[in-house]
Amino acid sequence: MPFETKASIASFGGKLLKLSHPSSSTTTPMAVNIYLPPAALTTPPTKVPVLFYLSGLTCSPENCSEKGFFQHNASRRGLAVVYPDTSPRGLNLPGEKDAWDFGEAASFYIDATQEPFKGKYNMETYITSELPQALSGDPELAQYLDLDNKAITGHSMGGHGALSLYLKHPGLYKSVSAFAPIANPTRCPWGEKAFGGYLGPDREAWKAHDSTELLAKWKGKDVKMLVDVGTGDNFYKQGQLLPENLEAAAKEAGVEGFELRYQDDYDHSYYFMASFSDDHVDHAATHLGLL
Numbered sequence: 001m002p003f004e005t006k007a008s009i010a011s012f013g014g015k016l017l018k019l020s021h022p023s024s025s026t027t028t029p030m031a032v033n034i035y036l037p038p039a040a041l042t043t044p045p046t047k048v049p050v051l052f053y054l055s056g057l058t059c060s061p062e063n064c065s066e067k068g069f070f071q072h073n074a075s076r077r078g079l080a081v082v083y084p085d086t087s088p089r090g091l092n093l094p095g096e097k098d099a100w101d102f103g104e105a106a107s108f109y110i111d112a113t114q115e116p117f118k119g120k121y122n123m124e125t126y127i128t129s130e131l132p133q134a135l136s137g138d139p140e141l142a143q144y145l146d147l148d149n150k151a152i153t154g155h156s157m158g159g160h161g162a163l164s165l166y167l168k169h170p171g172l173y174k175s176v177s178a179f180a181p182i183a184n185p186t187r188c189p190w191g192e193k194a195f196g197g198y199l200g201p202d203r204e205a206w207k208a209h210d211s212t213e214l215l216a217k218w219k220g221k222d223v224k225m226l227v228d229v230g231t232g233d234n235f236y237k238q239g240q241l242l243p244e245n246l247e248a249a250a251k252e253a254g255v256e257g258f259e260l261r262y263q264d265d266y267d268h269s270y271y272f273m274a275s276f277s278d279d280h281v282d283h284a285a286t287h288l289g290l291l
């Protein structure tokens, strides 16, 4: 299905495209931003590796495009960045807009099994399957994007999304990183609310979507996983993020390639993630064969 270009903005020698396309996973139009680095915009075009960035609660594709500072290093390393939206929009489902941490802009990147979200909040399918296929099937965009060579990252709810999709789909992404991820959602208030609403009351069923649970059972032994958490992050202090549980799961499973860094004094905001976005782009660039 076609992508409609709403804007094309010059950025760090490349272009930030603001796009919209119809999605069968969500039954809605979906906004998505894509940064094409100068390395892709050659004549003829060059296919470059792709980093998917999943945003946090309340966000749209705009937040990170405007203030995540990913374009700076993506331009230098020669990778494209895809910024999808955080949920379907405009469905007007009951309960969808009652709170900022559930429903619209709060999909948690899972496929809902519960009404009224079932059949529409299919964000895992959208991110892992429909969106990459739509991009590689688009004659214009496919010239620039090597969708067989992709990595994933994200912030907060999007950190949960990145970690869990990497672990649920072995081999789909060459690496993963996360800023302040909701690392053990089955054990924190945000995750309990979201998983209860989208997946129903069976807490056992939630575990298949929880990065800590998935890492504890990881078969491959080797992950390419970088996680940053700020020690001044109020959501960390409130027990919403639980990175210690993720680290314990990595140790228990004897997983290699797991790196968790605590960044002194940093909070939960984009000031934090922008401060370390160069590192996360380098992490992806290394595993995508660019460094």
Ligand SMILES: N[C@@H](CCC(=O)N[C@@H](CS)C(=O)NCC(=O)O)C(=O)O
Binding pocket: 055, 056, 057, 058, 059, 063, 100, 155, 156, 157, 268, 269, 270
């Ligand atoms: N709206 C919430 C804050 C939500 C929040 O901090 N969201 C993070 C992701 S979990 C974010 O990136 N917000 C948008 C932004 O900072 O641009 C509140 O009032 O406490």
